[in-house]
Amino acid sequence: MSSNGVKDAAKESEILITEALKIDKSALYSGDIEVSSRTSMQLDSLAIRRSRGEPLQYIIGHLEFYGLKINVGRGVLIPRPETEMLVDEAIKHLEHLNTQNSRFSLLDLCTGSGCIAVAIAKHFPRAIVCGIDKSEVAVHYASQNASENTSRNINFVIGDLYEPLGDIRFDCIVSNPPYVKSRDIEKLQREIRDYEPIEALDGGDDGLEFYRKIFKGMPHHLKKGGLVFLEIGFGQSPHIETLARTAGIKTVGFLNDFAGIRRVMVAKN
Numbered sequence: 611m612s613s614n615g616v617k618d619a620a621k622e623s624e625i626l627i628t629e630a631l632k633i634d635k636s637a638l639y640s641g642d643i644e645v646s647s648r649t650s651m652q653l654d655s656l657a658i659r660r661s662r663g664e665p666l667q668y669i670i671g672h673l674e675f676y677g678l679k680i681n682v683g684r685g686v687l688i689p690r691p692e693t694e695m696l697v698d699e700a701i702k703h704l705e706h707l708n709t710q711n712s713r714f715s716l717l718d719l720c721t722g723s724g725c726i727a728v729a730i731a732k733h734f735p736r737a738i739v740c741g742i743d744k745s746e747v748a749v750h751y752a753s754q755n756a757s758e759n760t761s762r763n764i765n766f767v768i769g770d771l772y773e774p775l776g777d778i779r780f781d782c783i784v785s786n787p788p789y790v791k792s793r794d795i796e797k798l799q800r801e802i803r804d805y806e807p808i809e810a811l812d813g814g815d816d817g818l819e820f821y822r823k824i825f826k827g828m829p830h831h832l833k834k835g836g837l838v839f840l841e842i843g844f845g846q847s848p849h850i851e852t853l854a855r856t857a858g859i860k861t862v863g864f865l866n867d868f869a870g871i872r873r874v875m876v877a878k879n
Contacts, residue, residue: 622666626656629670663800676729678759685747687810689725692867693786693841696874697729699865700784700839703876704734707781707837713738717831719771719785719824722810724752724764726784731761739764742774745809771820772827779833786841787820789813817843821850825857828879838877847872 628634630653659669667673667688672681675689676697682688707714714737718727721741731739741764743749749766756764767774790811795803802811813819821840832838838859842850847864854862859877867873 622660623657625666625670626660627653630656663804665801665805668805675725678725678729678732678755680723680725680728680755681751681758682723683747683751684805685745685807686751687722687748687806689723692873693726695865695867696784696786696839696841697726699874699876700726700730700782700837701733703837703839704730704737704782714781715779716740716782716784717775717780718742719783720787720810720820721752721766722748722786724748724755724766726786727752727764727766728755728759728761730784731756731764732759735761735763737763740775740780741766742769742771744768744770745807747807748810771823772831775831777830779831780836781833782837782839783824783828783832784839785820785824787813787824789817789820789841789843789846791815791817813843816849817846818849818853821846821853825853825859828857828859832879834879836879838875838879840875840877841873842875844871847875850875 630649656669660666665688667682668684671683672679673689676694680689704714716730716737716739718739718741721727721743724741727739727741731737741752743752746768749768752766756766788809788811790798790813792812792815795808795812828838840850851862854875854877859879861878863876864872865874865876
């Protein structure tokens, strides 16, 4: 696979083999494994798919996110390590809210695989969590991930942002919305550009289309004193802060990712 532009091909090959054979890493190097011709053909097929650029996570059907197994496939965005920062920061702030009200409510907009909602719901089993996405495929995966991680305090809904909610307000709103500029989609690496759902990436001409909609509806769906956690793109923090303050958000801060990029907005109404 390395000759086809796959980084760390040896490690990925190891993962593909252990997943296909349903063995652990130690068994792989024990020297006692017998591979049938059928299994060999299956492994060749998986390697070809990866060499063509299909993401490893789609091929094996899952990944680890915040210590949880999250199922993914074509039509749902693959969670990134940066999004774990959002979850971690949200949990830190919600710990205090949880001591005051063990039944706090949380809304996850553009929920995708449900990874954010599932991780937070798993940590706070008495919280009331709602995840919304307009993609039926995404909601299918999100519901599956909630079930397999025994997060029973989540309700996933198909809809466009706040549209299904009526007048319901939440103690906390989180989101990792599409934020790539439309013209930059073609510049993304092939694994993303050719396989992941464009609608989960494309944030419009300036990458801010979904943030405008999120903040526009926020005064009607975020309780007074409520918390907001949003993942954002490179160079977007000044614009996001303006949108937040225009929506009446009083306290706004940002966290840097591992590359020093402002990646998570942390705010309080």
